[in-house]
Amino acid sequence: MPVNSSFPYPLYLVISEKDCLGKDFLKVAEKSILGGVDIIQLREKDASTGEFLYKALKLKEITDKYNIPLIINDHSEVTVEAGCAGIHVGNHDAAPSVLRSQQYFKDKIIGYSIEYLNQLENENTEVSDYLGISPVFSTDTKKDTITEWGLDGLSRIRSLTTKPLVAIGNVNFSNAAAIIKAGADTLAVVSAICGAENPEKAAYELKNEILK
Ligand code: TZP
Numbered sequence: 469m470p471v472n473s474s475f476p477y478p479l480y481l482v483i484s485e486k487d488c489l490g491k492d493f494l495k496v497a498e499k500s501i502l503g504g505v506d507i508i509q510l511r512e513k514d515a516s517t518g519e520f521l522y523k524a525l526k527l528k529e530i531t532d533k534y535n536i537p538l539i540i541n542d543h544s545e546v547t548v549e550a551g552c553a554g555i556h557v558g559n560h561d562a563a564p565s566v567l568r569s570q571q572y573f574k575d576k577i578i579g580y581s582i583e584y585l586n587q588l589e590n591e592n593t594e595v596s597d598y599l600g601i602s603p604v605f606s607t608d609t610k611k612d613t614i615t616e617w618g619l620d621g622l623s624r625i626r627s628l629t630t631k632p633l634v635a636i637g638n639v640n641f642s643n644a645a646a647i648i649k650a651g652a653d654t655l656a657v658v659s660a661i662c663g664a665e666n667p668e669k670a671a672y673e674l675k676n677e678i679l680k
């Protein structure tokens with residue numbers, strides 16, 4: 469697949485300490501970058517703002533070393549305080565249009581999860597840099613989801629927008645090619661890398677599958 473020049477990050481790791489199942493999440497992140505991950509999102513659902521900021525600063529030392537963008541899930545204060553490359557928000561979080569109007573986010577990456585088709589018509593979609601197809605397949609990693617888009621839903625969204633599409637939800641080596649064929653520009657994974665015995669190898673194999 470050719471890399472999308474407006475979002476040149478075909479393999480996206482979404483990481484939390486918990487999803488690394490006892491492994492050091494900073495080591496998992498570094499190994500995944502060595503294997504070919506292009507962009508990382510820190511998604512800490514249970515952390516206080518202080519803990520989240522601490523983890524973000526630690527992770528940013530690694531992403532900066534490899535010149536990889538670090539995206540923060542939901543927390544705009546953490547994004548700003550840690551000087552991160554962008555933020556990912558869902559339907560119930562700070563609105564992309566509001567974030568975009570803030571000085572810090574003028575030239576930062578804003579990702580927006582699509583859970584309903586009518587979100588494609590609102591200005592939040594317009595101002596976002598990429599859309600999360602969330603989830604493309606149901607997953608144990610996130611249970612509070614609305615629409616399982618499937619390959620047909622992804623294709624439908626592909627036909628309705630030119631925005632870069634990031635597929636997330638049970639994405640793995642065996643369904644990667646089909647998800648790309650259905651229109652995704654980027655594959656985002658949690659367990660396929662965080663839960664792998666060898667995160668570097670898992671990232672390497674996924675990346676090869678995406679780029680082939
Ligand atoms: N948003 C939609 S599904 C999901 C998120 C954060 C979790 C994806 O996890 P996994 O383990 O790659 O299925």
Ligand code: MG
Nearest residue numbers: 542557558561
């Ligand atoms: Mg959210």
